[in-house]
Amino acid sequence: MTKLRFLLSLLLLMMLSIPANANNYAGKKILWIDSYHKELEWTAGIEEGIDSVIRKTSATYKIHRMDTKRNTSPEFKEAAGKKAKDAIEAFNPDIVIATDD
Secondary structure, three states, rough: HHHHHHHHHHHHHHHHHOOOOHHHOOOOOOEEEOOOOOOHHHHHHHHHHHHHHOOOOOEEEEEOOOOOOOOHHHHHHHHHHHHHHHHHHHOOOOOOEEEEE
């Protein structure tokens, strides 16, 4: 599983680094919807990859974490989805990155 995570993280980094030109992101707002939580190793790797690309730009960047890895009930997940939708509507991003569930 560790090899798979590494390969997926590497693929994500490669995909994100291709269009990473500061001029392309000037004034843009980017929202990352993370299904899990910050302490999860998998999430930390994805965050590192996204952050390494976005910090080279002048984009405004926010993270919304749903925490569905630790809270697995259908009710919690439904509420987390609604909160994610509200976060998108409130921030009104140009780009939404959604990972995992």
